[in-house]
Amino acid sequence: MSYFGNIYRGIKTLLTGMSVTGKYFLTSRKGAITQQYPDNRDTLKMFDRFRGEVVMPHDEVNEHRCTGCQKCEIACPNGSIEIIWDRQVDPETGKKKKMIDQHIYHLGMCTMCGLCIEACPTDAIKWAQNFENSVYDRSYLTKVLNKPGSKVKAGIED
Amino acid sequence: MNITLSITKNIHNWLFSIMPEGIASIAEMVLIAVVYLAIFAVAGLYLVLLERKVAAWFQLRIGPNRVGYWGLLQTMADALKLVSKELTGTVKADKFLYNLAPYFVIVTALMALAVFPFTQEFQAFDINIGVLFLLAISSIGVIGILLGGWSSNNKFALIGAMRSGVQTISYELSVGLSILTMVLISGSLQLSEIVEVQKNGWLIVQGHIPAVIAFMIFMIAGTAETNRAPFDLVEAESELGAGFHTEYSGMKFAYFFLAEFINMFIIAAIGTTLFFGGWLSPFGITESIPWLGVFWFVGKTLILVFLMMWFRWTFPRLRIDQLLTLEWKYLLPLNLLNIVLMALIVWLNLTIQF
Structure with missing residues (x-):
């Protein structure tokens, strides 16, 4: 490329860049991505x-989709998920069957990698968009995900 | 001392009526110095706020908006915080030079402000070699940066200072030559005289093609002179911590910071005076009201300051070899050609006069 061609190209590309940022500058009022968090707490949608x-x-009859397969527990790289399970007699078929007692999730140890959710074959767990997770004691960060008295939805294992 | 705007004339007469002549002129100088210091310390703070707001708008953010209405007191609060902070230093630093360096930078920045004509006859120091004085003063500032980097006994600071030396000395040349181009057409080094010449049309119009080229070179070299992005490899955060002022804290850091913004104002003010008619209003619309010149001067200066902020938030940082290539292979030869072109235009009387 010739000397003056370089200069021309340089100036042209610089002006292109400046026009891009200039457009952003002029439209920044409408497109501001800053969330003024505590002020817009009521309207903020994650x-x-x-x-x-x-x-x-x-669901509404207190049934979840977790079969207690423990794939999420194995997938978790830092042991944030513990599943306490038991073999119980299924009242319908009369056979012994693996059922979860408690699905324990340590939010304080979770790195939000999402491997458990990818590993789950029945889509029993998913991400929530809740972000106000701070508590006064770390013991509150250990959560039991299945509600008391809940049971697995029929037909999930098939 | 050439202050004869009516209010300043009244103060001048009053001072000389109550004191003997020698004491009165000293008192006047001190008064002017205090006024300049106060105004430009505050103006520097508000330039910082402007920079932060403009940066936010370029990046689709909101910017400071909590302290005071619309964030207007944010930088005041920052300055108060910096005043209250401890002044730290490294163990084997050269204490004397380390403490001296910020004053070099801030004093030269404030000294350069003295020669600008803010409006007709409103100028602290109307020296007849004003442009030369500006160039000389602005090249002293780099000594402060070199001293600060060298004496703080820190590798980052030293590398930053050495880069600053390379950069400022190289680009000083371009600033000087582009100003020289404009001196060719204005025929004077005195800043008030240069503004006077522009009553027949601003110099960027009078000198058309070479003046526009000179203006572009001046803005590029001026941005480099103030060590701002894209030429901020002196204090490149991602490479050197904070460069030459890594070890400074509290008020000494604030001096460096303030000096950077005052220097930006100075470069923009030189640009305004040399290319855009200083305090002259466009088409002479407010010629009958001389004090409005301050408004036009500050307005034009702020537009150029905004241009420099636009550069900063658009362009990526140059590498040191690209920086030197730009100066020595492109700006300098173009500048020399431009001077010849300008000389031809002035000689053949091809300037545009109204």
Whole structure:
């Protein structure tokens, strides 16, 4: 490239860059991405892909989808998930079956890597967009995900 | 001392009526120095605020908006915090030079302000070699940076200071030559005289092509002179911590910081005076009200300051070899050619006069 061609190209590309940032400057009022957090607490909606904490959704008759396969426990790289399970007699079939007693999740140890959610074959756990997770004692960060008295939804294991 | 705007004339007469002549002129000098210090310390703080706001808008953020209405007191609070902080230093630092360096930087920055004509006859020091004085003063500032980097006994600071030396000395040349181009057309080194010449049209219009080239070179070299991005490899945060002022804290750091912003104002003010008619209003619309010149001067200066902020938040930082290539292979030869072109235009009377 010739000497003057270099200068021309240099100036042109610099002006292109400046026009891009200039456009951002002029539209920044409308497009400001800053959330003024404590002020807009009521209206603030977190993004769908935000990883707040792991939750286990329950339907209206208190049934979850967790079969107690422990794949999430194995997938977790730092042991944030502990599953306490038991073999109980299924009242419908009369056979012994693996059922969860407590799905324990240590939020304080969780790195939000999401491997447990990818590992779950029945979509029993998913991300919540809740972000106000601070508590006064770390023991509150240990959570039991399945609600008391809940049981696995019928037909999930098939 | 050439202050004869009516209010300053009144103060001048009053001072000389109550004191003997010698004491009165000393008192006047002290008064002017205090006024300049106060105004430009505050102006520097507000330039910092402006920079932060502009940066936020370029990056789709909001910027400081908590302290005072619209964040207007943010930098005041920062300055108060810096005043109250401990002044630290390294163990084997050269204490004398280490303490001296910030004053070199801030004093030269404030001294350069003295020669600007803010409006008609509103100028602290109307020296007849004003442009030369500005160039000389602004090259002293680099000594402060070199001293600060060398004496703080820190590798980052030393590397930053050495880069600063390379950069400032190289780009001083371009600033000087582009100013020289404008001196060719204005025919004077006195800043008030240069503004006077522009009553027939601003110099960037009078000198058309070479003046525009000179302005572009001046803005590039001026940005480099103030060590701002994209030429901020003196204090490149990602490479050197904070560069030459890594070891400074509290008020000494604030001096460096303030000096950077006052220097930016100075470069913009030189640009305004040499290219855009200083305090002259466009098409002479407010010629009958001389004090409005301050408004036009500050307005034009702020536009150029905004241009430099625009550069900062758009362009990535140059590598040291790219920096020197830009200066020695591009700006300098172009500048020399430009001077010849300008000389031809002045000689053949091809300037545009209104």
